[in-house]
Structures are given as C-alpha cells and as structure tokens.
Amino acid sequence: MPTSSASTTDSARTAAPSGGVQSLERAFDLLERMADAGGEVGLSELSASSGLPLPTIHRLMRTLVACGYVRQQPNRRYALGPRLIRLGESASRLLGTWARPYLARLVEETGETANMALLDGDEVVYVAQVPSKHSMRMFTEVGRRVLPHSTGVGKALLATFPPEEVRALLARTGMPAATDRTITTPEGFLTALEEVRRRGYAIDDNEQEIGVRCLAVPVPDSPTPAAISISGPAGRVTESATDKIVPVLQQVATELSEVLTSSGGTQAS
Structure with missing residues (x-):
C-alpha cells in the first residue's frame, strides 16, 4: 500500500x-x-x-x-x-438547462447569441444556446460537434490543458481549415492558447465561418471542461465591443461556475 x-x-x-x-x-x-x-x-x-x-x-x-x-x-x-453514457447524456442536457438563464443574461447585456459548449473526447459539443434578438444573428444547433482548433470555445477550453495534451489531441483530430483564417499548425495554435491565457479570453476571428467573430471564456472549476461564448457578425463584434463584452462574459462564467460546483444549485434571477 x-x-x-x-x-x-x-x-x-x-x-x-x-x-x-x-x-x-x-x-x-x-x-x-x-x-x-x-x-x-x-x-x-x-x-x-x-x-x-x-x-x-x-x-x-x-x-x-x-x-x-x-x-x-x-x-x-x-x-x-456503457451504462455511464446514458447518465452523461442526461447530465449534459441538464447542464444546458441550468445554463440557459445565464446565457439569456448574456444576450440581454451584449445583444449577441450566447452559447455553452463542453469538451467531449476530442470534440467540442454545444449543449445550450440562446439566440440574439437581431434579425441578423448567428445560430449553432445544440448538439453540434466541431473540432476545437477553429472555435473560440475550443480555444477557451484547451487553454486550460497542458501543451503536451493539446498536441496529442491535435495529432488525433488533424487541423483542417474551415476558412482561410483557421489556424492549421500545432505551433500556431499553442501560440494562440498562450494569448488566451494572457488576456483571459479567446477569439474566433473568421476562423470557423467568414464574417463571424466569437468571444469565449472557460467556466472556472467546472466539473467537466466547459466554456461560454457570444457570437455575432464581425461588423458588430468589433474590438471596441470586445472591451465591453468580455467583462460580462467573465462575470457570467463565474456565476455559472458557482451553480455547477454547488450541491444544490440556484438559478439566475
């Protein structure tokens, strides 16, 4: 022993x-x-x-x-x-339900579509979304799976991982280009993650879809790796808008973390 x-x-x-x-x-x-x-x-x-x-x-x-x-x-x-799979799927759906009031607050305060995503294996899966009220808005289907290297939530999630684990994941998934702005080398992606850790948030700047920018932060101390984000047209999610949106994202992530790590859980008012 x-x-x-x-x-x-x-x-x-x-x-x-x-x-x-x-x-x-x-x-x-x-x-x-x-x-x-x-x-x-x-x-x-x-x-x-x-x-x-x-x-x-x-x-x-x-x-x-x-x-x-x-x-x-x-x-x-x-x-x-295999019996754990059903439990995990049910828990993921419940996690999305808990997150919705917080995502709704993000929409109210930023005007843009709000998302929550988890790292499931080597992929990012979207578990909750509240759409923007703008007629021109971004939409990602709940349950959609994407590779993490081309998304803001993927960067926010992987920024919390050791570099050797990130390299291993990228080796398994590959780094296909979704647009001509997508980072397609492990070195470039690791440099981007260093920037995420330095400034405290991640950016997808036309990397998943041309014309779309996304800002994302990890949910601290989440029982499973999770991140929240807002996404919108590049013309609205500008650098000046970023300065206003990021503190809101970080505050909501902290409040959501408190709910996910408490035994009882409370809903946002």
Missing part, C-alpha cells in the same frame, strides 16, 4: 466521513479517477492513486461491473462501462 504523503492525503479524503455512505463515496471517487486516467486502469493504479487497499478496490469494482458502470477488459484492466 502506498505510503507517500500524496496517497495518504487522497486516502484520508476518500475515507473522510461526510454524512453519506462511505462505499458510495469511494465508488464514485474510483469512477472519477478512471475518467482522469483516460477511462481504463488497472487495480494497482487505482490503489496507488486513491490510497485504498487492493481488496477494497476489487470489491467496489466487482460491484460496479455487476451494475454495468465498469467493464473488465480481456487484459484484466477495468474500463468505464
């Missing part, structure tokens, strides 16, 4: 009483550790990261396998199971 201070801390956190059922807390903790590890792990890896003894982990994993939330691979390692 690991004796390092990190493992001891994790073990204490996992076993700490919270008024709930300890075995449930441990089971969900193991599922999250599996997700953090890419979805497939061995028992010894889980023991090292959680600080729990192997017999305890084996018992919990056996229960999760029986319920369909984990499956055992032919190589004896454990992978996240």
Whole structure:
C-alpha cells in the first residue's frame, strides 16, 4: 500500500466521513479517477492513486461491473462501462438547462447569441444556446460537434490543458481549415492558447465561418471542461465591443461556475 504523503492525503479524503455512505463515496471517487486516467486502469493504479487497499478496490469494482458502470477488459484492466453514457447524456442536457438563464443574461447585456459548449473526447459539443434578438444573428444547433482548433470555445477550453495534451489531441483530430483564417499548425495554435491565457479570453476571428467573430471564456472549476461564448457578425463584434463584452462574459462564467460546483444549485434571477 502506498505510503507517500500524496496517497495518504487522497486516502484520508476518500475515507473522510461526510454524512453519506462511505462505499458510495469511494465508488464514485474510483469512477472519477478512471475518467482522469483516460477511462481504463488497472487495480494497482487505482490503489496507488486513491490510497485504498487492493481488496477494497476489487470489491467496489466487482460491484460496479455487476451494475454495468465498469467493464473488465480481456487484459484484466477495468474500463468505464456503457451504462455511464446514458447518465452523461442526461447530465449534459441538464447542464444546458441550468445554463440557459445565464446565457439569456448574456444576450440581454451584449445583444449577441450566447452559447455553452463542453469538451467531449476530442470534440467540442454545444449543449445550450440562446439566440440574439437581431434579425441578423448567428445560430449553432445544440448538439453540434466541431473540432476545437477553429472555435473560440475550443480555444477557451484547451487553454486550460497542458501543451503536451493539446498536441496529442491535435495529432488525433488533424487541423483542417474551415476558412482561410483557421489556424492549421500545432505551433500556431499553442501560440494562440498562450494569448488566451494572457488576456483571459479567446477569439474566433473568421476562423470557423467568414464574417463571424466569437468571444469565449472557460467556466472556472467546472466539473467537466466547459466554456461560454457570444457570437455575432464581425461588423458588430468589433474590438471596441470586445472591451465591453468580455467583462460580462467573465462575470457570467463565474456565476455559472458557482451553480455547477454547488450541491444544490440556484438559478439566475
């Protein structure tokens, strides 16, 4: 059993009483550790990261396998199971429902279409949108999936990732050009992410669609990587408009984060 201070801390956190059922807390903790590890792990890896003894982990994993939330691979390692997909899809829809009042505020204060997107695997998926009231407005279908390198929300999401993980993702997806403004090299994209981190927001400047500009920020401390954005015609989302819109985006992202990370959740008034 690991004796390092990190493992001891994790073990204490996992076993700490919270008024709930300890075995449930441990089971969900193991599922999250599996997700953090890419979805497939061995028992010894889980023991090292959680600080729990192997017999305890084996018992919990056996229960999760029986319920369909984990499956055992032919190589004896454990992978996240298919029953989690339905839970994830339902949670994504609910996340979009929670976000809508905040997106509506963005529309009221900026005049432009507001979006919320998540990073799902290697793709960005839009989970909520509130359209602008302008007759000339941007529209992205909820459920639409795009590659992150050509979008503002994709940049905002990936700016929170280590460069080596970003390079690996780009190697898997490729970097096709949506327009002649799309960034198509890993070096160029990593430089753009440095700029996002420096100024605190991301820009899609005609990179996904000619004539459209998008401003995006990550939702801090979100349980899953999430970002919100506004998008509109380049003639309206100008540099001067950006100076007014970004603080609103950042404020709404912070308020939305508080809802997503609280146990009960409250709606915007």
